[in-house]
Amino acid sequence: AQSVAQPEDQVNVAEGNPLTVKCTYSVSGNPYLFWYVQYPNRGLQFLLKYITGDNLVKGSYGFEAEFNKSQTSFHLKKPSALVSDSALYFCAVRVGGGSASKIIFGSGTRLSIRP
Amino acid sequence: EAGVAQSPRYKIIEKRQSVAFWCNPISGHATLYWYQQILGQGPKLLIQFQNNGVVDDSQLPKDRFSAERLKGVDSTLKIQPAKLEDSAVYLCASGTGGHEQFFGPGTRLTVL
Numbered sequence: 197a198q199s200v201a202q203p204e205d206q207v208n209v210a211e212g213n214p215l216t217v218k219c220t221y222s223v224s225g226n227p228y229l230f231w232y233v234q235y236p237n238r239g240l241q242f243l244l245k246y247i248t249g250d251n252l253v254k255g256s257y258g259f260e261a262e263f264n265k266s267q268t269s270f271h272l273k274k275p276s277a278l279v280s281d282s283a284l285y286f287c288a289v290r291v292g293g294g295s296a297s298k299i300i301f302g303s304g305t306r307l308s309i310r311p
Numbered sequence: 312e313a314g315v316a317q318s319p320r321y322k323i324i325e326k327r328q329s330v331a332f333w334c335n336p337i338s339g340h341a342t343l344y345w346y347q348q349i350l351g352q353g354p355k356l357l358i359q360f361q362n363n364g365v366v367d368d369s370q371l372p373k374d375r376f377s378a379e380r381l382k383g384v385d386s387t388l389k390i391q392p393a394k395l396e397d398s399a400v401y402l403c404a405s406g407t408g409g410h411e412q413f414f415g416p417g418t419r420l421t422v423l
Contacts (some may be wrong), residue, residue, distance in 0.1 A: 301353030
């Protein structure tokens, strides 16, 4: 079955330190991978995506993600965390093609940045 | 560009009552999605429209949930009758059929 997993329910990081939020996937064929962020009482916001090309993808708010095909991972990273980065982060994968494609979300990782 | 609009933002009902949610997608977006996000979980796709046609409703509990997008623009999602386990945030998203989806703020439903 095609799926995406986020093994950590919560990640705690001190402000100014690097952060990593983990994601692994299981899909047939070439994966289309995404990261979304959800702030309290708001909808999901798109951060970045990997479709093809360079394995290091840069996105919004200084975030980046590294696609690793051999490890089937797409970890989200940021060199220096901010308190304002505290939110719920979702990894997602697109399955299917064309207008019938849909996105499957992971269970989410709550990122908490302490001052 | 205006984003995806949803209303109401919050709704509290008793079990066995009916409720309806409304979504206005971004202008020109042919694809519209309804998701259910239960607390502590990722969003789960309920139904996907391409214009006014249903592309995927495999995870929609059709005995109580229904959705329509009659003119290929706005959409409504209805629950009748509601159960306690329907308490969740209902997210609407729209897209052009490409890789990215744009999400509305969601409707938080509490069923008592």
